[in-house]
Amino acid sequence: MTFSNQTTQAIRKLHTLIEVVDQIVIGKKEVTRLTLNAMLASGHVLFEDIPGVGKTLLIKTISKCLEADFSRIQFTPDLIPSDIIGFSVPNLHDEQFEFRKGPIFNQIVLADEINRTSPRTQAAMLEAMSEKQVTLDGKTHQLPDPFFVLATQNPIDYEGTYPLPEAQLDRFLFQLSLGYPSPEQEVRMLESPEQLTAIEKLDPILSLSDFNSLKATVNTIHVNKQLLEYIVSLADASRHHPAVKLGISPRGVQNCLAAARSQALLNERDYVIPQDILSIVKPLFRHRLLFENKLDREDIDLFIEQLISQIAIPTKSRRTE
Template identity: 50%
Template sequence: MNDSARKIEQIIEQVEQVIVGKRRVIELSLTALFAGGHVLIEDVPGVGKTMLVRALAKSLDTAFQRIQFTPDLLPSDVTGVSVFNPDSRKFEFRPGPIMGNIILADEINRTAPRTQAALLEGMAENSVTVDGVTYPLAEPFFVMATQNPIEYEGTYALPEAQLDRFLFKMTMGYPTKAEEIELLSGERSADALLGVQAVIHADELVALKKASQNVALSDELKDYIVDLAQATREHPAISLGASPRATIAMMQAAKSFAFISGRDFVTPDDIKYLAPFVFRHRLILNASALYDGIQAEQVIQDILSSTAVPIEKGASNE
């Protein structure tokens, strides 16, 4: 096991002190972080969404900021505001919580779309603009947003433009019976967060992010990614398919996932595994499909099963 793989495993082990039985979710979170993307976790209350983000931030020894989204939250509460200083007779910028490394956007769908949009520039361009002045965000910058399912009262659906900024959309899921018994034993209580140790610092994290994007991706697999994206645009159940941003996201995620898995090359299985997390929140089904109760996951599996998988010619760099 090389040094990078060892550190990644240590990060996962630290988070698993708090979040039991969710290794897949932890690995996907790290995949998105290394790929330079962001994560939306949608699930019912009480399954550990917030604890996951807090534990991950603590294991990375980075600046952590939490934004609790509420109906009365304003965009300036996210980005910051310019305040007049009577002594200097100048306006001074007071940064908002978006000026951190790991950002927990908690219950993001409980605030109005105009406040949700305050995250757009930061997530897309790593900067925020306040009163005509653009401020760069820290590196690394990673948003993990949580939301309750939209059928719950008091929530707002995220706009398509906002959803497209998230690399992955995933769920935590309920624990198994054994895992829930372990929760009752107190071994995974809030106190466990105090025991999480930092594994790497921000500069090391930036280096790992760069290394993850040096993973080899063959031309055949690039064709495969584009074939999958185009299939979503032509599928009879879909009215809006995956955007070119989604193909770039898939490429970056596949490289990052291979890196997390200890490889220096991407395989077709990496792409097939990641496709539901990358594509499902970017697809809009047509009225007929919705009426028939078809889910985006079903369509993606249909596309994966009907799209030819390239034959690997080896794992060497191009």
């Protein structure tokens, strides 16, 4: 199978989008690429970073480039579910209740500082993320298609933060971090101070219909059986490691396959190779692993590297079946 001209052009527009985002969120091409990877795989993304490194700017810029309906929800300790999903109000004409949609009813939702709110409100987010629907007064309301949650959280040891439950963490396809810019990147930022103005001037680069077509194409990307077994072996090794309390879930395995296919698509290939898997394992595994002893991010990434080194990498990847 080879891609159609339309698909190839859409993929190249994605690469243009990455370059455009880099002009505003300087030096974060790989984070932008992984964010788009997750969205192509119909997944949500959790950005964990200290304040002020550009998480919100990145998400807003991607939304503008895709011409997607966008909303930002600022999570606080007093936020309640109706602040997110909406509420019912009486209709004076027919004495019935009318549903007023909340900010969750958008295609891209920036959940800012998501770990600052209560478990009750997190439960409402969990339903939205997992089922792409919300429930109010016993009635179910479908969310837009596509629907992505791009959430930010401060490190858990910061004041006023609550740990996200494992079930909710598992709904995020990737956990990413922008980190501090390099000195050279920071100089570029100082030379280009009008970043917010630049966002307003952006023209959409890829239509949502084209983006949805690429999402459908992701599901057609070929994966050799050896690579399927490799993905399962990586997850299985995490479940039986003595240092791990909670390993990679079956949902995590399915997400790994989807993300590897997205990576192949971004590389303009209609089949997955081992490097596609290896390039997404860390952001896909790091927030799903629960250890007997608390580890920082660097130690978790080192653990994942050691896990990878213990599993033989397949040698076949092309269409040999």
